Every structure is written in C-alpha cells, then in structure tokens.
Amino acid sequence: MDNCEKEKRDEREKKHGGDTHKELEGYVGFANLPNQVYRKSVKRGFEFTLMVVGESGLGKSTLINSLFLTDLYSSEFPGPSHRIKKTVKVDTTQVMLKENGVQLKLTTTDTPGFGDAVDNSNCWQPIIDYIDNKYEDYLTAESRVNRTGIPDNRVHCCLYFIAPTGHGLKPLDVEFMKRLHDKVNIIPLIAKADTLTPEECRDFKKSILSEIAEHKIKIYEFPYCEDEEESKIQKKLRDRVPFAVVGSNRVIDSGGKKVRGRMYPWGVVEVENLEHNDFIALRNMLIRTHMQDLKDVTNNVHYENYRYGKLAPVQSDGKIKPGSLTKDPLTQMAEEKRDHDLKMKKMEAEMEQVFEMKVKEKKNKLKESEVDLQKRAEQMKKGLEQQQKELDDRWRQFEKEKQEWESANDRHKDILDSAKKEKKRLF
Amino acid sequence: MATTEVERTLNHLSRTLNLTGHVGFDSLPDQLVNKSVAQGFCFNILCVGETGIGKSTMMDTLFNTNFDSTPSSHDLQDVKLKSHTYDLKEKNVMLKMTIVDSQGFGDQLNKEDSWKAIVEYIDTQFDAYLQEELKIKRSIHNYQDRRLHACLYFIAPTGHSLKAIDLVTMKKLDSKVNVIPVIAKADTITKTELHKFKTKIMQELVTNGIKIYQFPTDDETVAETNTAMNGVLPFAIVGSNDEVKIGNKMVKARQYPWGTVQVENENHCDFVKLREMIIRTNMEDLRETTHKRHYELYRRHKLEEMGFSDSDAKSLSETYEIKRQQHVSDLQKKEEEMRQTFVIRVKEKEGELKDAEKDLHVRFDGLKKQHADEKRKLEDSKKRLEEEINAFNQRKVAAQQASTLGKKKK
Numbered sequence: 001m002d003n004c005e006k007e008k009r010d011e012r013e014k015k016h017g018g019d020t021h022k023e024l025e026g027y028v029g030f031a032n033l034p035n036q037v038y039r040k041s042v043k044r045g046f047e048f049t050l051m052v053v054g055e056s057g058l059g060k061s062t063l064i065n066s067l068f069l070t071d072l073y074s075s076e077f078p079g080p081s082h083r084i085k086k087t088v089k090v091d092t093t094q095v096m097l098k099e100n101g102v103q104l105k106l107t108t109t110d111t112p113g114f115g116d117a118v119d120n121s122n123c124w125q126p127i128i129d130y131i132d133n134k135y136e137d138y139l140t141a142e143s144r145v146n147r148t149g150i151p152d153n154r155v156h157c158c159l160y161f162i163a164p165t166g167h168g169l170k171p172l173d174v175e176f177m178k179r180l181h182d183k184v185n186i187i188p189l190i191a192k193a194d195t196l197t198p199e200e201c202r203d204f205k206k207s208i209l210s211e212i213a214e215h216k217i218k219i220y221e222f223p224y225c226e227d228e229e230e231s232k233i234q235k236k237l238r239d240r241v242p243f244a245v246v247g248s249n250r251v252i253d254s255g256g257k258k259v260r261g262r263m264y265p266w267g268v269v270e271v272e273n274l275e276h277n278d279f280i281a282l283r284n285m286l287i288r289t290h291m292q293d294l295k296d297v298t299n300n301v302h303y304e305n306y307r308y309g310k311l312a313p314v315q316s317d318g319k320i321k322p323g324s325l326t327k328d329p330l331t332q333m334a335e336e337k338r339d340h341d342l343k344m345k346k347m348e349a350e351m352e353q354v355f356e357m358k359v360k361e362k363k364n365k366l367k368e369s370e371v372d373l374q375k376r377a378e379q380m381k382k383g384l385e386q387q388q389k390e391l392d393d394r395w396r397q398f399e400k401e402k403q404e405w406e407s408a409n410d411r412h413k414d415i416l417d418s419a420k421k422e423k424k425r426l427f
Numbered sequence: 428m429a430t431t432e433v434e435r436t437l438n439h440l441s442r443t444l445n446l447t448g449h450v451g452f453d454s455l456p457d458q459l460v461n462k463s464v465a466q467g468f469c470f471n472i473l474c475v476g477e478t479g480i481g482k483s484t485m486m487d488t489l490f491n492t493n494f495d496s497t498p499s500s501h502d503l504q505d506v507k508l509k510s511h512t513y514d515l516k517e518k519n520v521m522l523k524m525t526i527v528d529s530q531g532f533g534d535q536l537n538k539e540d541s542w543k544a545i546v547e548y549i550d551t552q553f554d555a556y557l558q559e560e561l562k563i564k565r566s567i568h569n570y571q572d573r574r575l576h577a578c579l580y581f582i583a584p585t586g587h588s589l590k591a592i593d594l595v596t597m598k599k600l601d602s603k604v605n606v607i608p609v610i611a612k613a614d615t616i617t618k619t620e621l622h623k624f625k626t627k628i629m630q631e632l633v634t635n636g637i638k639i640y641q642f643p644t645d646d647e648t649v650a651e652t653n654t655a656m657n658g659v660l661p662f663a664i665v666g667s668n669d670e671v672k673i674g675n676k677m678v679k680a681r682q683y684p685w686g687t688v689q690v691e692n693e694n695h696c697d698f699v700k701l702r703e704m705i706i707r708t709n710m711e712d713l714r715e716t717t718h719k720r721h722y723e724l725y726r727r728h729k730l731e732e733m734g735f736s737d738s739d740a741k742s743l744s745e746t747y748e749i750k751r752q753q754h755v756s757d758l759q760k761k762e763e764e765m766r767q768t769f770v771i772r773v774k775e776k777e778g779e780l781k782d783a784e785k786d787l788h789v790r791f792d793g794l795k796k797q798h799a800d801e802k803r804k805l806e807d808s809k810k811r812l813e814e815e816i817n818a819f820n821q822r823k824v825a826a827q828q829a830s831t832l833g834k835k836k837k
C-alpha cells in the first residue's frame with residue numbers, strides 16, 4: 001500500500017514539479033474570468049471626461065461632433081466659441097451615448113474665452129482650478145468613512161488645439177502645456193489642418209515636437225501594445241503625433257459615396273481619410289484603443305500626484321520628513337508621539353540631573369558658610385574667654401594688693417591710733 | 428438671456444444622443460479586460476473545517492492540481508492558519524491563487540476561541556489593504572491583494588444538523604467574508620438523507636441569522652443559473668485525487684467495493700455545480716463583494732474607531748491637518764506642563780534653601796549679639812576695675828600724705 005502511494009506521489013511530483021507554479025491537469029474554468037469582468041463592466045457602464053481647450057474658432061465643437069458622430073454641440077447647445085464671456089470659465093456638458101450595448105457617459109468640458117482676451121496671462125488658472133477641484137472632490141469622496149460608489153468626474157484627457165500657423169507654438173500654448181502637463185493627459189492637436197500642405201504639416205509637427213521637448217513638456221504618450229500585429233498598426237498612427245485634424249458637421253456626396261467632409265471649389269477634404277488628415281488616427285487612438293488607459297493614467301499618476309501634494313507633511317523647512325511617506329498619517333502621528341515621549345523623558349532626566357547638581361552645590365555652600373561662621377564664633381568666644389580670664393586675674397591681683405595694702409594700712413592706722421591714744425594718756 | 432438658460436441646461440441636464448455611425452467606444456470593455464488580463468488576476472480562498480474533513484483534497488480536485496499539502500494531526504493546541512500562494516495559468520489567463528487552510532480547527536477540547544484566529548487573519552489582511560490605501564505615497568493598483576474572497580466552510584456529514592461550533596464560527600465570519608458552506612464527504616449520505624440535511628441546514632442558518640453568500644441574480648446572462656443554484660445550497664461535495672478508469676476515460680473517483688463515486692458526475696455529488704459557481708461564473712463577483720461590502724464595512728469600523736467621521740463635512744486633507752495640529756499642540760502642551768512642574772519644583776527648592784540660609788544667618792546674628800553683649804560686660808568690668816584701681820591709688824596717695832603730715836606734727 002505504502003509503496004503504491006509513494007509511487008503515485010512521485011509521479012505527480014514529476015508532473016507538477018513542486019514550487020509555486022502549478023500545471024493544471026484538466027479543465028478548471030477560471031479562463032472565463034475575463035468574460036466575467038467583461039459582463040460586469042458592461043453592466044456598470046463607462047464614464048469619460050474630455051476637456052477641450054483652444055482659442056475660439058479653431059473648430060473644437062465640430063471636431064467633437066465628428067469624433068462622436070453625434071450633435072453634442074448644436075444650435076440648441078452651442079459650442080464654446082458662441083458662449084464667450086468676459087472672463088474665462090469652465091463649462092461642462094454631459095451626454096449619454098450607447099453603442100452595441102455599451103453605455104458611455106461622456107462629459108465634455110470646454111473653456112469659452114480661453115486665449116481670446118487681449119491680456120491672456122493666467123487664463124489657464126480657471127482650468128487648473130477646475131481640474132484640481134475635481135481631484136479634490138474625488139479625494140474627499142475616497143476618504144469618507146461611508147463611501148458608496150465614488151463618482152469619477154476627474155478630467156481624463158485634455159485635447160489642446162493649436163492654431164495652424166505653420167510656424168511653431170505660441171507662448172500661450174507653451175505656458176498652458178507647461179502648467180498642465182503634470183495634472184492631466186494632454187493630447188495636442190493641430191486644428192483646421194486643411195490649411196496646411198503635407199510638407200508644411202510635416203515641418204510644423206517637427207517644430208512643435210522639438211519645442212515640446214525643449215520646454216520639457218510631457219504630453220500623453222500612447223503606450224505600446226503587447227500584441228505584435230496591433231503594435232505595428234499602432235506605431236504607424238502614433239508616429240503622426242501631434243495629430244493634424246479636420247472636423248466636419250456635414251455629410252457630403254463625394255464620388256458616389258457619402259462622406260463627412262468639407263467641400264471646397266478645388267476638392268473635398270474627407271475627414272475620415274488618413275491621407276487627408278490624422279482624424280482617424282486620433283479617433284482610433286483616443287476612443288478605440290486607449291480610452292481605458294487614459295483613465296488609468298489619470299487615476300494612477302495624475303491623481304496620485306495631486307493626492308501626494310495634498311497630504312504630504314511638509315516641514316517648516318519646506319522639505320518632506322524622510323520616511324513619512326511610507327506610512328499613513330495616523331501611524332505617523334503615533335510614531336511621532338512615541339518619539340516625543342522619549343524625548344520628553346530624556347529632557348526630564350536631564351533637567352533632574354541639573355536640578356540635583358545645583359541643589360547639591362547650594363547645600364554644600366550653605367554648609368561651608370555654616371562651618372565658617374561657626375569657626376569664627378568659636379574664635380570670638382575664645383578671644384572673649386581669654387580676655388575674661390585676664391581680667392579676672394587682674395581683678396584678683398588688684399584685690400590682693402588692695403587687701404594687703406588695706407590690712408597694712410589698717411595695722412598702720414591701728415598703730416597710729418594706739419600711739420595717739422598713748423600720747424593722750426600721758427599728757 | 429438665452430445663453431444663460433442654455434448654460435443652465437448645459438450644466439445640469441444629461442442628454443441621451445444617438446450616434447450616426449460607428450464611433451468605436453464599444454471596445455471599452457475589451458480595453459478593460461485586456462488590461463486586467465495583462466495584470467493577472469488573484470483569488471484568495473479560505474478553507475475552514477475540522478481536521479480530516481477533506482479540505483486539502485477538495486482544493487486539489489477543484490483546481491485540478493496537486494497542492495502538496497501535508498495532512499495534519501489532531502493534537503494541535505490552537506487554530507493556526509497557513510497560507511500558500513500558487514501561480515496558475517489556463518489558456519492565457521494568469522491567476523495568483525492563495526489557499527488558506529485552518530489547521531487544528533475543532534480539535535481542542537474547548538472550541539470557544541476557534542474562530543478567533545480566523546477572524547484575526549481576515550482582519551489583518553483588511554488592515555494591510557487599508558494601510559496601503561491610507562499611505563501618502565501609495566501604489567494601490569500594484570498592490571498584491573491578500574484579502575480573502577471566499578470561505579469554504581466544510582460541514583461534517585452527520586446527516587442531522589449543524590454543530591454548535593459551525594453556527595458560532597459562521598456567524599462570526601458572515602460579515603467579514605463570503606461564506607460558502609459545503610457538505611464534505613457527501614458520499615456517506617444517501618439522496619433522501621441529503622435532501623433532509625440540506626433543508627435542515629438552511630433552516631438553521633436562517634434561524635440563526637447567518638448570511639451566507641448568495642449568487643448574484645442581477646445579471647440577465649447568469650441570473651437563471653444563479654437562482655437555480657441558490658436553491659441547491661449548500662453543495663454536497665466529494666473530492667478525490669485518484670483516477671479510476673470508467674468506460675474508456677480516466678476520471679476522478681473514489682472506488683468502493685460497492686461502486687465508484689465519480690466526482691464529476693452530477694448525479695453523484697454537487698462538485699461540478701460548486702466549480703461552476705465559484706470559479707467559472709462568479710469568481711469576479713466574489714472578489715467584488717469582498718471589496719465593496721466586507722472591506723468597506725471593516726474600513727468604516729476602523730476609521731470610526733480612529734475617530735474619523737463624515738459629519739464634519741471636511742475634506743480628508745483638512746481632517747488630517749486638524750488632527751495633526753491637534754496632535755502637535757497636545758505634544759507641545761505636554762512639554763509645557765512638564766516644564767511648568769519643573770519650574771515650580773525649582774522655586775520651592777530655592778525657597779527652602781533660602782529659608783535655611785536665613786535661619787543660619789539669624790542664628791549667627793543671635794550669637795553675634797550675645798558675643799557683643801558679653802564683650803560690653805567685659806568692657807564694663809574692665810572700666811570698673813580701672814576706676815577702682817584709680818580710687819585705690821588715690822586713697823593710697825591720700826593715706827600717704829596723711830601719714831607724712833601726722834609725722835610732721837610730732
């Protein structure tokens with residue numbers, strides 16, 4: 001029996017080869033996990049927030065309508081260029097889109113008035129404030145004690161429209177991107193690209209990219225895909241960054257087929273033609289392949305940066321306390337308290353020591369002066385006693401002398417008296 | 428005017444629009460799935476049951492592999508939890524499985540604290556996740572999740588009812604983990620006995636208010652199956668690592684003199700149902716429930732314990748700031764207090780010493796006065812002596828004169 005069991009065990013060992021990597025002998029079923037995830041995500045629905053920034057008249061609303069093949073912006077709901085106010089503000093529109101059972105809640109954020117004033121310094125501030133506010137909302141919701149479903153209104157992507165001057169980035173472009181590149185995923189676009197010839201477009205893209213590199217601006221980089229085939233296709237599209245796009249609200253009859261495009265006397269610019277512009281590249285990369293990644297980068301990088309900036313304990317010297325980041329603030333406070341207790345104990349011990357020492361000193365001094373005074377008193381007393389003795393001696397001597405003299409005097413007097421008496425008798 | 432109205436509607440109304448073509452965001456679920464598959468999945472399962480009830484065998488059978496567990500003895504002093512992590516791969520899906528085994532469960536004479544070790548383990552995993560979530564510099568999307576997603580509770584096949592320890596343990600666990608009770612070694616129960624047993628068990632669970640895991644019925648694609656399965660709970664299972672030739676296939680089975688119990692035969696036991704439900708259909712739901720319900724409950728309690736509440740309507744960073752400032756001021760106050768007590772002590776001692784010094788001086792002043800008095804007396808005495816000596820000398824002189832005069836008269 002034992003041998004049989006052992007043999008079986010050995011056979012199994014060989015098949016499975018110890019360690020933590022286990023080979024499956026048959027059907028288990030967890031290969032179905034992706035399907036479970038798929039089902040749940042469809043049921044949950046998706047949400048995405050897209051921010052559109054650029055001067056007025058660059059075709060932002062038209063492009064959004066073209067991207068999502070719907071009238072997000074229409075005469076009823078005009079685009080940002082029709083809603084310019086005196087100051088730059090941030091507006092949001094929310095729409096529900098559904099495609100093949102997949103629901104998408106799309107929030108479009110636009111900034112009417114951006115770059116349109118005479119003095120545009122700080123026109124990005126309302127945008128930065130808006131983005132930070134959304135992060136703050138998320139942080140608060142995430143940190144509540146009772147949290148039931150955290151709504152994600154954070155800006156996942158910012159499409160920045162560059163005017164097709166053909167010369168390079170404007171100072172406003174550079175300033176904006178520098179200030180927002182570590183807060184949100186920036187995808188720069190060359191707007192109204194049908195004013196550039198292919199060579200002009202190529203040169204323009206090159207100068208834009210070099211300026212971006214020069215100012216160390218971090219635009220969103222479409223990550224590589226694992227699959228080789230996919231990767232090759234994506235590389236071709238990725239190389240067209242920054243995308244030069246054309247949008248259109250109209251469907252035109254061109255050569256028998258209906259296309260979205262712009263009709264000019266000299267021809268039709270087809271929006272969805274990769275030879276005419278990079279619209280397809282933008283759409284595919286933004287929506288079809290990397291939408292989820294944009295959300296992930298927002299969550300894992302930009303949001304975490306914001307959170308870190310908000311919560312990191314900056315000491316008085318402006319630096320972060322070392323080691324404070326790997327622990328949550330409460331453990332940190334407990335540790336600080338412990339450290340402080342130790343410090344206090346030490347301080348207390350030191351003060352005790354100093355105290356004791358000073359007391360001893362003072363006591364010693366007191367004793368010394370006592371001893372000193374005692375000695376002096378002794379001396380004085382001795383001095384007095386000596387004097388007293390001398391005086392007493394003198395007194396005694398004097399008394400003796402006096403007595404002697406008095407007795408001698410008395411005898412003398414007696415003799416005189418007796419002589420006198422004799423004399424008197426005689427006479 | 429018109430613009431303001433439009434603005435208002437722009438900001439508050441969420442419209443549903445129709446697409447005039449294929450945009451392509453229907454690939455979003457695929458994007459999400461691809462990301463998950465690339466990251467790999469993880470699943471942590473806990474097996475609770477008496478020693479020898481067949482937990483390890485069940486795990487081997489369920490995951491069609493040999494997990495190399497060593498059978499434990501009956502004389503363990505308390506319940507210990509041992510966990511092993513394995514990397515499994517099926518098709519292109521990678522699964523990091525952690526199996527946690529409760530060793531020594533139900534072996535002690537006094538089983539009152541048997542559930543404690545288990546609850547502690549669960550809480551520790553929750554705590555670790557919470558700690559990571561609260562860190563300032565955190566990498567929560569990379570975090571290796573060790574929270575328990577499912578707990579298979581093995582019920583002994585007595586055929587009568589649940590044991591006291593079963594009720595106590597499941598009650599403690601139902602709010603911390605998805606509890607899935609199973610009847611172990613079901614090849615010792617006949618079909619009729621089994622039916623009665625299952626009914627009795629479910630009754631007892633309801634009576635005692637134990638909330639076991641129910642398969643979700645809100646997704647149309649699986650609602651029907653799940654509802655049906657919910658009615659078959661708890662599953663009666665048989666596990667086996669040995670293979671027996673039935674017909675011309677090798678199947679997992681247990682061979683008895685009177686017949687062969689086939690593990691994957693739905694007539695013989697509910698093993699296939701269990702596998703289907705836990706792994707193939709609801710694994711993701713088990714993970715989601717753990718994160719959304721059990722973990723949130725734990726987190727809520729922990730934060731309330733630490734003194735956080737939502738009523739203050741302050742943001743997290745503000746709350747942290749307030750707590751930190753309070754903490755700093757507490758520390759400062761303590762320091763101040765200590766210094767104060769010290770200052771008082773010093774003053775007291777100073778006073779004492781000053782008094783002592785004063786006493787000393789008073790004493791010596793007294794002595795000095797005494798001494799001065801005595802000196803004066805001495806001086807007086809001396810003066811008197813001088814005077815008497817003078818008087819005496821004068822008398823001497825006078826007497827001398829008188830005697831010479833007297834002599835002259837003769």
